[in-house]
Amino acid sequence: MSKRLFCGGLAWGTTTEDLREAFTPFGEVTDAKVVTDRETGRSRGFGFVTFTTEEAASSARESMDGATLGGRTIRVDLARERQGGGGGGGGGYRR
Numbered sequence: 001m002s003k004r005l006f007c008g009g010l011a012w013g014t015t016t017e018d019l020r021e022a023f024t025p026f027g028e029v030t031d032a033k034v035v036t037d038r039e040t041g042r043s044r045g046f047g048f049v050t051f052t053t054e055e056a057a058s059s060a061r062e063s064m065d066g067a068t069l070g071g072r073t074i075r076v077d078l079a080r081e082r083q084g085g086g087g088g089g090g091g092g093y094r095r
Contacts, residue, residue: 003030003057004079008046010034011070016047022069023049027056048079 007019020032034047051057057078065076 002078003052003054004048004050005057005061006046006048006075006077006079007064008075008077009072010043010045010047010074011072012043012045014043014047014070018070019047019049023051023060023064026051026060026063028052 005023010019014034016032016034019034020029023029023032028051029049030052031050032047035044036042037044049057049060051060061076061078064074066073067076068074
């Protein structure tokens, strides 16, 4: 079990502080972050919340999955670890 939750379907106007406030009733939140686009700074519609205990994360997941936040129904699930590698490659030489 993870202490970190993925929160999807967030309203564009949801801030990191809004996310933290929504999840604080379930336990101590050590980190909350709404992911934003690097170029525009706009929300990408998802974020992450990390708790101090797995029990708090589990309780929050059960209660908040399908709940309404900022006028939108959100999806909450365990965050998956990011897979390494990938990316780029480059174009090779073409004639």
